[in-house]
Amino acid sequence: MKDPNKKYIAILGSTGSIGTQALEVIRANTGRFVVEVLTAENNASLLIEQAVEFRPNVVVIGNELLYPQVKSALEPLYIKVYCGAKALASVVEMEDIDIVLTALVGYAGLIPTINAIKAGKHIALANKETLVVAGDIVTSLARKHNVAILPVDSEHSAIFQCLPGETMNPIEKIILTASGGPFRGKSRAELEHVTKQQALKHPNWSMGSKITIDSASLMNKGLEVIEAKWLFGLKAEQIEVIVHPQSIIHSMVQFEDGSIKAQMGLPDMKLPIQYAFGFPERLKASYPRFDFAKYPSLTFEEPDMKTFHNLALAYEALRKGGNMPCILNAANEIAVEKFLNDQIAFLEMPEMIAECMAKVPYIAIPSLEDYIETDTITRKKAQAFSQPKIK
Ligand code: NAD
Ligand code: MG
Numbered sequence: 001m002k003d004p005n006k007k008y009i010a011i012l013g014s015t016g017s018i019g020t021q022a023l024e025v026i027r028a029n030t031g032r033f034v035v036e037v038l039t040a041e042n043n044a045s046l047l048i049e050q051a052v053e054f055r056p057n058v059v060v061i062g063n064e065l066l067y068p069q070v071k072s073a074l075e076p077l078y079i080k081v082y083c084g085a086k087a088l089a090s091v092v093e094m095e096d097i098d099i100v101l102t103a104l105v106g107y108a109g110l111i112p113t114i115n116a117i118k119a120g121k122h123i124a125l126a127n128k129e130t131l132v133v134a135g136d137i138v139t140s141l142a143r144k145h146n147v148a149i150l151p152v153d154s155e156h157s158a159i160f161q162c163l164p165g166e167t168m169n170p171i172e173k174i175i176l177t178a179s180g181g182p183f184r185g186k187s188r189a190e191l192e193h194v195t196k197q198q199a200l201k202h203p204n205w206s207m208g209s210k211i212t213i214d215s216a217s218l219m220n221k222g223l224e225v226i227e228a229k230w231l232f233g234l235k236a237e238q239i240e241v242i243v244h245p246q247s248i249i250h251s252m253v254q255f256e257d258g259s260i261k262a263q264m265g266l267p268d269m270k271l272p273i274q275y276a277f278g279f280p281e282r283l284k285a286s287y288p289r290f291d292f293a294k295y296p297s298l299t300f301e302e303p304d305m306k307t308f309h310n311l312a313l314a315y316e317a318l319r320k321g322g323n324m325p326c327i328l329n330a331a332n333e334i335a336v337e338k339f340l341n342d343q344i345a346f347l348e349m350p351e352m353i354a355e356c357m358a359k360v361p362y363i364a365i366p367s368l369e370d371y372i373e374t375d376t377i378t379r380k381k382a383q384a385f386s387q388p389k390i391k
Contacts, residue, residue, distance in 0.1 A: 002096050003034070005031075005032075006031070006032055006033060006034050007032065007033050007034070007098045007099055007277065008033075008034045008036040008096045008097050008098045008099075009022075009026065009033055009034065009035055009036060009037075009097070009098065009099050009100075009101060009124075009277065010036050010037035010038075010039075010091070010092055010094070010097045010099070010100045010101065010116075010121075011023070011035065011037065011038055011039070011101045011103060012037075012039050012088065012092070012100065012101065012102050012103060012104045012109070012112055012127075013039065013040065013041075013102070013103035013104030013105065013126075013127075014038040014039060014040055014047065014050055014103070015040040015041075015043040015046045015047055015050070016040075016103055016104070016105070016208050017206065017207045017208045017211075017269070018101070018103035018126045018152065018208075018269060018273065019040075019101075019103040020046075021269050021270050021273055022101055022103060022273050022277075023035070023050060023054065024270060025270050025273050025274045025277060026054070026277075028285070029274075029277075029278075029283060032277075032278070032283065033277060035054040035055070035056045036056055036057050036058070036094065036096055036097050037056055037057065037058045037059070037060070037091055037092075037094065037097065038050055038051055038054065038056045038058075038059050038060075039059070039060040039061070039062070039088055039091070039104070040060075040061060040062065041061075041062035041063055041104070042062070042063050042066065044061055044063075044066040044069050044070050047059060047061060047070060048069075048070060048073045048074060051073075051074050051077070051079055052073075052074075052077065055077065055079065056079060057079070057080065057094070057096070058079070058080045058081075058082065058091055058094065059074055059079055059080070059081050059082075060081075060082045060083065060084075060087045060088050060091050061081070061082075061083050062083070062084065062085065062088060063083070064083045064084050066083070067081070067083035070083075085108070085111075088112055089111045089112045089115050090115065092112050092113075092115050092116035092119065092121060093115055093116070093118075093119040093121075097116075097119075097121050098121065098122060099121065099122045099123070099124050099150075099276075099277065100112070100113070100116040100121045100122070100123055100124070101124040101126065101152070101273075101276075101277075102116075102123060102124070102125050102126055102127035102130060103126045103127065103152075104127055105127070105129070105208060105210050105211070106127075106129050106210065106329075106333050107129055107133055107329065107330065107333060107375055109127030109129060109130045110129075110130050110133055110134060110138075110371075113125070113127065113130045113138060114134075114137070114138065114141060114368070117138065117141045117142050117145050117147050118141065118145060120145050120146070120147060121147060122147050122148045122149075122150060123142070123147065123148070123149045123150065124150045124152050124273070124276040124277060125149050125150065125151055125152055125153070125276075126152040126153065126273075128153055128223050128224060128227040129223065129329055129333075131226065131227045131230045131231065132223050132226045132227060132325050132326070132328070132329045133325065133326045133329050133330075133371055133375065134326065134366075134368065134371045135226065135227075135229065135230030135325070136230070137368055137371070138230070139230050139231075148279070149231065150275075150276035150279055151227075151231055151272070151276065152269075152272050152273055152276050153224060153227065153272070154250045154251075154267070154269065154271075154272050155176045155177060155224055155228070155250055155251040156224070156227060156228060156231055156232075156251070157250070157263075157271075157272030157275055157276065158249075158250035158251035158252070158262070158263035158272075159174050159228070159231075159232060159251050159252075159253055159263075160231075160275075161263045161275065162251075162252070162253040162261040162262070162263055163253065164280070166253075166255070169255050169256065170255070170256055171232065171234065171238065171253055171254070171255065172238070172254045172255055172256045172258075173234075173237075173238040173239065173240055173253075173254050174228060174232065174234065174238065174239055174240070174251065174252065174253050174254070175240045175241075175242055175251060175252040175253075175254065175260075176221065176224055176225065176228060176239065176240070176241050176242070176251050177241075177242055177243075177244040177247070177249050177250060177251050177252070178218065178220075178221045178241055178242070178243050178244065178303060179202070179203060179204050179205070179215070179243070179244070179245055179246075179247045180243040180245050180301075180303075181202060181203070181215045181216040181217075181218065181220075182198060182199065182201050182202060182203060182216055183198075183199070183216055183308075184243065184245060186307070187307060188307050188347065191307065191346055191347055192345065192346070192347055193345070194346045196213070196339060196340055196342065199212070199213050199216040199217075199339070199346060200212050200213070200216075202215055202216070203245070204245075204246075204247040204267045205247070205267055205269070209340060210333075210336050213336045213339060213340065214332070214336065216346075217308060217310045217346070217349055217350070218303065218305075218308035218310050218311040219310040219311070219314065219332050219336075219349075219353075221241050221303070221311055221314075222310050222311045222313065222314020222315070222317075222328075223314065223329070223332075225239050225241065225311075225314055225315060225318060226314060226317065226318050226325050229318060236315060236318045236319050241303050241311065242300050242301070242302070242303070243300065243301045243302070243303050244298065244299065244300050245299060246295060246298055246299065247267040248264055248265070248266070248267070248290065248295060248298055249262045249263070249264050249298065250262075250263050250264065250265065250267075250272075251263065264290060265290050266287070266288055266289075266290050268287055268288075270285075270287060271285070271287060309350040309354070310332070310349065310350050310353065313328060313350060313353055313354060313357065314328060316357070317357065320362070321364070322362055322363050322364045322365065322366060323360075323362065323363040323366045323370060323371060323374040324357060324362065326366070326371050326374045326375060326378070327356050327357050327360045327374060327378045328353060328356075328357060329375075330356070330374070330375045330378035330379050330382065331352055331353040331355075331356035331357070331378050331381070331382045332349070332353055333379070334352070334378075334379055334382035334383060334385075335348075335349040335350075335352045335353055335382065336349065338352075344385075348385075351385075352382055352385045353382075355381075355385060356378050356381050356382050356385075359381060360374065360377055360378050360381055361377075
């Protein structure tokens, strides 16, 4: 029997950075939240450990080779175990689920998110790529099925937290803050030979490898600009980016009288995760508090879009609309994979993305099938990008 005082949560990608932090939030609030579903791609041992602790109804392991291991560990505990992408896409429809946290990486989040929305589940959205790929379809489905898309990304959570009480007041613009990543202030010449080890060292946040590389290349901020367009119904001109290396102001909203609201706090993803789960309530938490005296200077600077060309490419994709952000995203996923496999240099990532944006056929008003096709074509094109120009 479902407890009406608790929210039942499905975590897609429970073994990752966001997934494990979401479980910490739930562990601290067991009176409020129940884990209904856990899923992971490859980390079977952590998935089993989590399931033994949180006793979900269902577990999905993406990699089918690991199914026997997970099944034999969890079936004696009466936990149902499934495997593969199809199971992941349908498990979100289970009756008892209230909220689906999309904490998996990349395009793989799209279909499970769409299915969850169609089944009337609220979405705690960490997987920004879903909105980048098909923001129009996803947000209009959410309106149709009357479900909330609750942002988990810290910048978007910040804006979301600035909006209550302002329904009558249009947003003039939003200002997304960016830490600048490990290469802030570097020139193109200095970036030519940076290694993946250097790129994986983020100054303020500990995250999965894909988003960490995206943060170093400023693609993460580019994806967030597009994510913000769909979450808050804005035009490209209304979305600004400012580099704020301390990552204390998580983002800001400027209203039509010129007044600016900012949301602040120490950089800790548990806060936006908990806000999304608890919304509209703020739950008591004992995370370390921010102390102004310890941060006498909060600084701001313009992003360098010439050196970090990915951010300019994301604005271009946003302005062109249609399937262009989907092309940007797919090309970037392959670029990051190749960079992490030492197949291309750091500065070749934007080159590869620009080439895909120029060559993959543009569709002004894509259907879901068009987005799926665009993703496939772009990945092929990006895989064929094989002439290293920078050595
Ligand atoms: P991660 O790599 O640490 O974890 C990813 C999780 O998804 C793992 O559980 C993995 O098993 C699963 N997964 C990976 N590929 C999958 C696939 N193809 N199918 C199904 N499951 C798959 O990633 P993360 O840093 O937790 O990021 C997750 C999402 O949240 C990303 O979209 C990222 O942009 C976003 N996000 C992360 C942070 C952060 O602090 N980590 C902040 C804001 C937004
Ligand atoms: Mg973010």
